[in-house]
Amino acid sequence: MTLQLASCTYTYRRRRGPILKDLTYRLPSGLTVLLGPNGAGKSTLLKLAASVIRPSTGRVTLNGLPAGTKKFREAVAWMPQDIVSLPSMTSREYVAYAGWLKGMNRKDAWRQARRALDRVQLTDKANVKSGQLSGGQLRRVGVAAALVHDAQVLLLDEPTAGMDPHQRRVFRDLLAGLVIEGVQILLSTHDVADLAEEAHHVTVLNAGQILQHGTTEDFLALTPSGTVQGRAAEAAYTALLTHHGGSGL
Numbered sequence: 746m747t748l749q750l751a752s753c754t755y756t757y758r759r760r761r762g763p764i765l766k767d768l769t770y771r772l773p774s775g776l777t778v779l780l781g782p783n784g785a786g787k788s789t790l791l792k793l794a795a796s797v798i799r800p801s802t803g804r805v806t807l808n809g810l811p812a813g814t815k816k817f818r819e820a821v822a823w824m825p826q827d828i829v830s831l832p833s834m835t836s837r838e839y840v841a842y843a844g845w846l847k848g849m850n851r852k853d854a855w856r857q858a859r860r861a862l863d864r865v866q867l868t869d870k871a872n873v874k875s876g877q878l879s880g881g882q883l884r885r886v887g888v889a890a891a892l893v894h895d896a897q898v899l900l901l902d903e904p905t906a907g908m909d910p911h912q913r914r915v916f917r918d919l920l921a922g923l924v925i926e927g928v929q930i931l932l933s934t935h936d937v938a939d940l941a942e943e944a945h946h947v948t949v950l951n952a953g954q955i956l957q958h959g960t961t962e963d964f965l966a967l968t969p970s971g972t973v974q975g976r977a978a979e980a981a982y983t984a985l986l987t988h989h990g991g992s993g994l
């Protein structure tokens with residue numbers, strides 16, 4: 746799958762300047778981590794890639810198909826930063842509802858919801874009301890909702906925010922399993938140390954422009970010499986932003 750943004754500019758209404766400026770980006774295979782300071786435009790990039798918003802100028806395509814088409818929407822799933830909580834729905838109802846919103850019929854949505862919950866290892870929570878889940882479990886339900894229609898590209902906006910270390914581990918294993926199944930993932934995070942080292946690619950956005958995009962090895966090569974072991978990703982990120990006048994961590 747080739748998800749591509751070509752020369753995309755995006756300006757929010759009632760804002761003077763564009764948030765993303767003439768941005769060209771092609772999502773690599775595997776897991777890509779999207780880093781950048783607050784307000785860099787990460788969520789905006791993910792929303793554009795998900796076809797939730799349209800670029801002011803430029804094009805978003807998947808294998809050459811324009812964003813917004815049925816095929817595009819079936820193949821690409823987006824999980825927003827703030828998952829809508831529907832507390833009175835069970836996890837399975839929640840996921841099935843997401844499938845139905847994506848155009849599946851009720852029967853398929855209901856059947857696929859169980860499969861999606863299996864994939865995120867929440868089978869035992871299928872009949873639990875989503876309002877009774879922990880934040881981390883709710884995010885996994887969010888991923889199941891994104892997977893219910895067998896999306897091949899997953900766009901996750903800060904999915905690990907607020908997770909405890911164990912939930913993070915479970916979540917990382919989940920993502921690794923999806924990558925093995927061939928799902929392409931773009932994930933924004935502020936947890937540089939937590940994820941950058943197991944991603945295949947790292948993209949760093951600053952002030953609406955791509956500062957760095959390449960393999961994780963390319964990214965870690967930016968680590969200043971003398972960095973304490975285990976702090977390489979954080980140090981590389983800080984060095985990159987400091988060099989470009991960004992606001993850092």
Ligand SMILES: Nc1ncnc2c1ncn2[C@@H]1O[C@H](COP(=O)(O)OP(=O)(O)OP(=O)(O)O)[C@@H](O)[C@H]1O
Pocket residue numbers: 757758760764781782783784785786787788789790
């Ligand atoms: N609906 C909106 N209307 C106007 N401005 C917006 C809107 N949404 C976001 N912005 C602005 O666009 C800029 C980029 O926001 P965005 O959410 O894409 O950044 P981000 O990198 O995801 O930030 P964070 O790490 O804080 O989540 C910010 O300055 C933000 O205030």
